[in-house]
Amino acid sequence: MYELLLTSHSYLRYFVLIMLLAVVVRSLMGWFGNKPYTNVDDRIGLYLLIFTHLQLIAGLILYFVSPFVRFDSTTMKDATTRYWTVEHVFVMVIVVALITVARSTSKRMTESLSKHKRLAILNTIALLLIIAVLAMSDRGVLGTTTAG
Numbered sequence: 001m002y003e004l005l006l007t008s009h010s011y012l013r014y015f016v017l018i019m020l021l022a023v024v025v026r027s028l029m030g031w032f033g034n035k036p037y038t039n040v041d042d043r044i045g046l047y048l049l050i051f052t053h054l055q056l057i058a059g060l061i062l063y064f065v066s067p068f069v070r071f072d073s074t075t076m077k078d079a080t081t082r083y084w085t086v087e088h089v090f091v092m093v094i095v096v097a098l099i100t101v102a103r104s105t106s107k108r109m110t111e112s113l114s115k116h117k118r119l120a121i122l123n124t125i126a127l128l129l130i131i132a133v134l135a136m137s138d139r140g141v142l143g144t145t146t147a148g
């Protein structure tokens with residue numbers, strides 16, 4: 001159960017990163033190139049939201065079964081347990097909120113330019129936060145414990 005969840009959470013990260021990068025690139029191009037917001041933009045945004053929420057669910061369950069999540073007097077002294085118990089979760093919940101708010105608020109906007117701008121700003125922050133927090137772990141941004 002733990003192995004399966006960790007592997008799923010690990011691989012889903014690549015899907016989240018790819019979709020997030022796609023949304024950031026397209027919204028920046030839309031914003032600075034003054035392009036219309038199309039069905040393709042909407043589809044990519046939807047997939048990003050789905051993968052991100054699946055990642056949240058897997059992460060939440062993982063939080064209760066991971067041996068690196070501990071609540072005792074040593075948690076904050078040990079860099080690994082501090083990272084997985086506090087830092088990773090704290091930043092990733094903000095990331096999920098940013099991606100969700102970007103999608104839900106931009107949906108309500110009517111102008112393409114405003115949509116692109118909102119999506120570009122919030123998703124770029126989310127992408128930078130993911131890269132920064134994963135780089136802080138001893139596994140790196142693209143690394144894994146499960147597949148070698």
Ligand code: HEM
Nearest residue numbers: 010013055056059060062063066068084089092144145146
């Ligand atoms: C977009 C959001 C997230 C991304 C990109 C992400 C990414 C990752 C990555 C790359 C790993 C390491 C996987 C491996 O070693 O193979 C990991 C592990 C983990 N994540 Fe996340 N995560 C996200 C959200 C969350 C959330 C919201 C939680 C908790 C509520 C969470 C809890 C955990 C836990 C507990 C571990 C496992 C530590 C272990 O036992 O090895 N993650 N995550």
